Amino acid sequence: MTSPNDLLLAVLRDPARMTAFSPDQWNRLLRYARLTKLVAKLGYLAQEHSLLDSLPGKARDHFTAAQAIATQHQRIVRWEVNRVCRALVGVDADVVLLKGAAYVAASLPPARGRLVSDVDIMVPKAIIGRVEQALIDHGWEHINLDPYDQRYYRTWMHELPPMRHIDRQAVMDVHHTILPETGRLHPDADALFDAAQPVEGLPVKVLCPTDMVLHSAAHLFQDGDLNNGLRDLTDLDDLLRHFATQPDFWDQLVPRAVRLDLQRPLFYALRYCHDLLNTPVPDGVLQAARVARPAGLALPLMDRLVTMAMSVSKAHQRPWVHAWARWTLYIRSHWLRMPPTLLAKHLTHKALKDWFAYSPGAK
Amino acid sequence: MKVGDLSVSETRDRLMGQGIRLRIGPMVTQLQVRFPNLAQHVHFLYKDTPFIDEPCIVDFEVKLAPPPALRRWFQGGAAIYLDGIMNFGPFDPAIAMPMLEWCLNGCVFNRPNQYLILHSAVIERDGRAAILPAPPGTGKSTLCAAMSLRGWRLLSDEVAMIRPSDKQLLPVPRPVGLKEGSIDVIKRFEPTAAVGHAWPGTRKGTVAHMRPPADHVARADEPATPAWIICPRYEADAATTFEPIPKADALLYVAHDAFNYSLLGTTGFETFADIVDACDCYALVYSDLNEAVGVFNALTPPRATAHPDRS
Structure with a gap:
């Protein structure tokens, strides 16, 4: 697989390239970075590579402005985590923060410059009803009370329908595992809880390093949430570079993927991090992960789709191709999410609902 | 150079083409307007505003243009695109100029968070x-x-x-x-x-x-x-x-x-x-x-x- 010629990917691979950029390149870079919510992150990359002094003042201003928003998101997330802990004082539960909230709470590298739109937590399935009630008692409510959506989440998904706090408007997703129950892969939630690690100063936990990487990989390549595809890939890149310094991390990663039934998403994560972002991955680990690669034409097809979906300049030059790649990956993720008959029913319902919602006179 | 140094028709040509990079305080706005009859109003309001001819980093790329055909028929003949994404509209072209001013205000309100x-x-x-x-x-x-x-x-x-x-x-x-x-x-x-x-x-x-x-x-x-x-x-x-x-x-x-x-x-x-x-x-x-x-x-x-x- 060859690396695509994409301005933003090139800068993510080698931030020093920014020092030689023309105004036109800057305008394109900033536009792409804005679309992928990576402006603030570019600023931190520039800072870490001691490039800020060699960049145009205007570019630095854009970084500063975006970082102000990211900093506010982090402040909000920290406060939301504080409020969740308070709401769950009476519920004797292991609460594990996931994704953005976990990166922020544990001060991990992906938190730098990251916009966090909602707080994701995971609690054991046995007590999820008590957690939900405690949250409702403390001011959270379900955003969408449509009976089909409620049933969809409760029966088939790995999380409750999204909730929002009535005063602060912050959105929260309460999970009991990391992939839909109806899906092809079934990671063992108990194993995730058993390995979860405490966060300093907070009564919550985060997934252990291998599991955090595997969850991020599963979210992106199995659950197919590609709205922030490139941002999520940079999360993985940050996590892999950060955890690489811990003894045993690389040795444990593939065996842990086997244990959690997440070999395929891990294969994709390592492949695309390595190929698109030059993430250093030991050859032995890449080789071991390759065991889980898809057969036949599936891999070249996936290579094309992911590369297209992650390349913003492509989206710009050929929006239809990019949209097609994203759509195909979306369908793929739904295919992996539920059995075919259920999928057919679900997509029919959604299509009919959208049709009636957008038809003239509706509201 | 100021916008007033251009004639109305030169202003129109630029707005219809690559756009004019207006320098308003610390911000640079690249403005394109795809409605030829609005050029005179832009020219009037921005007569004394300097613009930048040489390539530079811009803060906002704003384009006032007709939306795609289907939305034009159903919703209105004009829309404003910010950094290539529809930001305002579609709306009636008869109020395009005030909408453009609101959008330019909105850029200044929401983006430069370094201030x-x-x-x-x-x-x-x-x-x-x-x-x-x-x-x-x-x-x-x-x-x-x-x-x-x-x-x-x-x-x-x-x-x-x-x-x-x-x-x-x-x-x-x-x-x-x-x-x-x-x-x-x-x-x-x-x-x-x-x-x-x-x-x-x-x-x-x-x-x-x-x-x-x-x-x-x-x-x-x-x-x-x-x-x-x-x-x-x-x-x-x-x-x-x-x-x-x-x-x-x-x-x-x-x-x-x-x-x-x-x-x-x-x-x-x-x-x-x-x-x-x-x-x-x-x-x-x-x-x-x-x-x-x-x-x-x-x-x-x-x-x-x-x-x-x-x-």
């Missing part, structure tokens, strides 16, 4: 600036338009853009939005005022814009030091009153309506608290613009008194 951005008009004389915070409908734009025609320099009718490092107010000299009755009030107050075409049928009724005086636009790189915070309120037939208000009240009043005060967290508070400390704070109620001008002209430099708890 503290308050929802206030700012005027300056002798290097000292008055911040005029006021929610819509209090006559802030009318008042600052009038002041700009009576010897006070207009920095902005909508935003106080404050650089946290030195607490200086940066000018963003853009056309002043006037609504309904205010349009004639300003024309009567100063017949030479450069008030543009009036556009009926917007969500705020009839709207027109006044081009700021040329020398105010020319001094867009000259910041000003905050000296007074004056909360104005227009009340029909009211006698003019001008009363000091507690600094804490002024801080909360301004913060409540600010664009990014809370977003900036500690920086927002520290910056603005320093400014409130350095300013004298007043509430102004007026119905007669000339009397209001008299109040401003009688202002004396502030007796800067730091709050005892903040040093």
Whole structure:
């Protein structure tokens, strides 16, 4: 697989390239970075590579402005985590923060410059009803009370329908595992809880390093949430570079993927991090992960789709191709999410609902 | 080069083509307008505004253009694209010019978070600036338009853009939005005022814009030091009153309506608290613009008194 010629990917691979950029390149870079919510992150990359002094003042201003928003998101997330802990004082539960909230709470590298739109937590399935009630008692409510959506989440998904706090408007997703129950892969939630690690100063936990990487990989390549595809890939890149310094991390990663039934998403994560972002991955680990690669034409097809979906300049030059790649990956993720008959029913319902919602006179 | 150095048809060609990079205070806006008949209005309102010909980093790419065919038929013939993404619309092309002005305001309100951005008009004389915070409908734009025609320099009718490092107010000299009755009030107050075409049928009724005086636009790189915070309120037939208000009240009043005060967290508070400390704070109620001008002209430099708890 060859690396695509994409301005933003090139800068993510080698931030020093920014020092030689023309105004036109800057305008394109900033536009792409804005679309992928990576402006603030570019600023931190520039800072870490001691490039800020060699960049145009205007570019630095854009970084500063975006970082102000990211900093506010982090402040909000920290406060939301504080409020969740308070709401769950009476519920004797292991609460594990996931994704953005976990990166922020544990001060991990992906938190730098990251916009966090909602707080994701995971609690054991046995007590999820008590957690939900405690949250409702403390001011959270379900955003969408449509009976089909409620049933969809409760029966088939790995999380409750999204909730929002009535005063602060912050959105929260309460999970009991990391992939839909109806899906092809079934990671063992108990194993995730058993390995979860405490966060300093907070009564919550985060997934252990291998599991955090595997969850991020599963979210992106199995659950197919590609709205922030490139941002999520940079999360993985940050996590892999950060955890690489811990003894045993690389040795444990593939065996842990086997244990959690997440070999395929891990294969994709390592492949695309390595190929698109030059993430250093030991050859032995890449080789071991390759065991889980898809057969036949599936891999070249996936290579094309992911590369297209992650390349913003492509989206710009050929929006239809990019949209097609994203759509195909979306369908793929739904295919992996539920059995075919259920999928057919679900997509029919959604299509009919959208049709009636957008038809003239509706509201 | 200023937009006024171009003819209307040259302006039109550029707006229809690659666009014009307008330099408004610290911001550069690349503006494209795909409606040839609007070029004369852009040319009128931005006559004194400099533009940049050589390649440069732009802050906002704004394009006013017809939306895709289906949406054009069903929803309206014009839309505004910000950085290539539809930001406003589709809407009726008959109100495209006020919509464009709102979008350009919106860019300044929401994006440059390297600055503290308050929802206030700012005027300056002798290097000292008055911040005029006021929610819509209090006559802030009318008042600052009038002041700009009576010897006070207009920095902005909508935003106080404050650089946290030195607490200086940066000018963003853009056309002043006037609504309904205010349009004639300003024309009567100063017949030479450069008030543009009036556009009926917007969500705020009839709207027109006044081009700021040329020398105010020319001094867009000259910041000003905050000296007074004056909360104005227009009340029909009211006698003019001008009363000091507690600094804490002024801080909360301004913060409540600010664009990014809370977003900036500690920086927002520290910056603005320093400014409130350095300013004298007043509430102004007026119905007669000339009397209001008299109040401003009688202002004396502030007796800067730091709050005892903040040093």
